Amino acid sequence: MSIISARQLTRGYGRRRGISAIDLDVPEGAIFGFLGPNGAGKTTAIRVLLGFLRPRAGQATIFGRDCWRESHHIKRDAGYLPGDLRLYPWMTGRSALRIVGGVRGTDLTAPGRDLADRFRLDLDVRVRRMSRGMRQKLGLILTLAHGPRLLVLDEPTSGLDPLMQITLADELRDRAARGTTIFFSSHTLSEVNDLCDRVAIIRDGTIVADEPLATLRRRARRTVRITFANGAAPDDLRPPGFLTVRRRDGCVWTCVMDGVAAPLLAWLAAHPVHDLAIGPPDLETLFRTYYDFDDRASPVDPPDGDAPVGVPS
Numbered sequence: 001m002s003i004i005s006a007r008q009l010t011r012g013y014g015r016r017r018g019i020s021a022i023d024l025d026v027p028e029g030a031i032f033g034f035l036g037p038n039g040a041g042k043t044t045a046i047r048v049l050l051g052f053l054r055p056r057a058g059q060a061t062i063f064g065r066d067c068w069r070e071s072h073h074i075k076r077d078a079g080y081l082p083g084d085l086r087l088y089p090w091m092t093g094r095s096a097l098r099i100v101g102g103v104r105g106t107d108l109t110a111p112g113r114d115l116a117d118r119f120r121l122d123l124d125v126r127v128r129r130m131s132r133g134m135r136q137k138l139g140l141i142l143t144l145a146h147g148p149r150l151l152v153l154d155e156p157t158s159g160l161d162p163l164m165q166i167t168l169a170d171e172l173r174d175r176a177a178r179g180t181t182i183f184f185s186s187h188t189l190s191e192v193n194d195l196c197d198r199v200a201i202i203r204d205g206t207i208v209a210d211e212p213l214a215t216l217r218r219r220a221r222r223t224v225r226i227t228f229a230n231g232a233a234p235d236d237l238r239p240p241g242f243l244t245v246r247r248r249d250g251c252v253w254t255c256v257m258d259g260v261a262a263p264l265l266a267w268l269a270a271h272p273v274h275d276l277a278i279g280p281p282d283l284e285t286l287f288r289t290y291y292d293f294d295d296r297a298s299p300v301d302p303p304d305g306d307a308p309v310g311v312p313s
Helices: 042-049 071-076 093-104 109-119 132-144 162-177 189-195 213-219 262-268 283-288
Strands: 002-013 016-027 031-035 057-062 078-081 150-154 181-186 198-203 206-212 222-228 243-249 252-257 273-278
Touching: 002 042, 002 181, 016 042, 016 057, 016 181, 016 198, 016 206, 031 042, 031 162, 031 189, 042 057, 042 150, 042 181, 071 078, 078 132, 093 109, 093 132, 109 132, 109 162, 132 150, 132 162, 162 181, 162 189, 181 189, 189 283, 198 213, 206 213, 213 283, 262 273
Parallel strands: 031 181, 031 198, 078 150, 150 181
Antiparallel strands: 002 016, 002 057, 198 206, 222 252, 222 273, 243 252
């Protein structure tokens, strides 16, 4: 079952680009990464899916409900952390939990306290005295406390230190294992690589790739270091087509390999090899092939001033 489904979803901003003909399917219980550089259209897509913006064309559903006409029903079972989180400066963590709990009609005190312990946040500190990372922690607590079926997180690790990023990753894995669907946007490849089952890559408001992360890994190139025995590689040795030799230093070849390791191992079995090192898939290089980083066109997403203000839905 697809928790999120979008077909030809389109939204523009006058003459500025928007999202264009987006198709998405996010299966139940998945950790789904929505990957792209700043301004690619991630936030616009999220706002349309959650009913903050009306699509100009296409349609989208969450839990089988129309994202625009039935967004009030969707928000009951969803948790949303915006990328430009804004909280009233007079709030404390405790008062924020009371307010959000009142809106949702449930007491969030106990789960909020448990999450605050996990994220190491003092709930008695006022927002005006919080660092950026502390405000992000509070936003995450408010988003997670009611135990939503769907989590929509826009750049959730922004402002978090490395330890808290690990804590958040563990929390998301735990929830996904219990059936929660997680859809999060990021421009950081490493967190997507560590967490996701599937990734959609967006460029200029258009989906340019949507596939399992395992498939992307199989397509990514790997760095290979081959050390031949007897002090040097044979003079007449030619690499196979899937192996590009970048440097030859006596008995050591530094190479880039396309595809999986099995063909390389079969080829090397016929040659005198002393040592072999194969690096992890180079997803960063693969990711960059989807983008023109010299593009100076106006961004897809609106400026922060156009964003909804207040606590997470």
